[in-house]
Amino acid sequence: MFLGVIDLTAVFFDLDDTLYDQLQPFQSAFNSLFSHITDVTILDLYKKSREYSDRVFPLTESGKMTVEEMNKNRVIYAFDHFHYQISEEEAMHFQEIYKEHQYKISLVPEMENILNYLSSKNVPLYILTNGHSNHQRLKLEALNPFQWIPQNNIFVSSEVGYSKPQKEIFEYVNAQTNTTASESFIIGDSFENDIMGAHNAKWNSIWLNTKQRKMPSNERHPNYEATSYRELEELIKNTF
Known part of the structure; x- marks a missing residue:
């Protein structure tokens, strides 16, 4: 479902099961x-x-x-x-x-298209991932997203001191990137970490639900849900 074109300052990507298929x-x-x-x-x-x-x-x-x-x-x-x-x-x-x-992973092709598209629209891009520094950094080296997302736009929970879904990590990256919650969008696969974390921090969200997980009952819904990378690409190009 498309809610019309939106003009947001920043898009934050989760790493695992978002930029690549874990x-x-x-x-x-x-x-x-x-x-x-x-x-x-x-x-x-x-x-x-x-x-x-x-x-x-x-x-x-x-x-x-x-x-x-x-x-x-x-x-x-x-x-x-x-x-x-x-x-x-x-x-x-x-x-x-x-x-x-x-450490032998590669970007999902549709995700590469999304990064190219958002970059062409001059949307600032970031990565916000839970995990331990060395492990996540080695995966990032394999994915090599740096032509779209520079190193200083990447935030790893063990380096920050907070992890998703803690509200503090969302507030921290807003402060570090000079963005606001209402202008920030996260794309991620984890309902609890990405979607509920974003909701608690008053961010916007897209749930990338390629594994067909059930949405928890009585929970806050994401702004959008995509059940495949192709659907996510279509959603991005119709929304941003």
């Missing part, structure tokens, strides 16, 4: 170790693993859980949900392969 490296790890499992879809496993990591991510930011524990446990959790028990060693091996392939 399912691809996950599938590479699954195919390497668990291709014998055929009665569970890779998408369902991935969504369960993200459900766990999204829930405990604040614990890694506060130091109450290590990133290694989160990465191992989210794989065990996902398989256990579908009644498969895997060992800690298998889970850690899965994570090693997954991480290796996360």
Whole structure:
């Protein structure tokens, strides 16, 4: 649904499952170790693993859980949900392969079109991502979005000291970029982190829901929802 052309100061992109499809490296790890499992879809496993990591991510930011524990446990959790028990060693091996392939990622073609389009309209572009600095920066090096988004327009939660959906991280980047909440738009895949975080900070939002997640009931709706990258590209070109 298009609500007419809008003129906003800045567009902020999430990184994982927004600029690139995080399912691809996950599938590479699954195919390497668990291709014998055929009665569970890779998408369902991935969504369960993200459900766990999204829930405990604040614990890694506060130091109450290590990133290694989160990465191992989210794989065990996902398989256990579908009644498969895997060992800690298998889970850690899965994570090693997954991480290796996360540094072999590329921009989704439609996302490259979107970046070109918004740049042609002179819309300032930024990245706002949760995660640990080195890991996120290595993924950014692989994606190489710097012709559209310079390094000083990139904000990583572990470097800032706050993480989405905390209102403070949205306020921080507004202050750093000389933008206002009403002029800021975030595009991201996480309803809780991106959409609810934006709502709490009085930002605008587009929910990129390519994994067909259910919108939580009784929650604030995003300004827009796109269920595919093609739909997102169309939405951007009809809205900005």
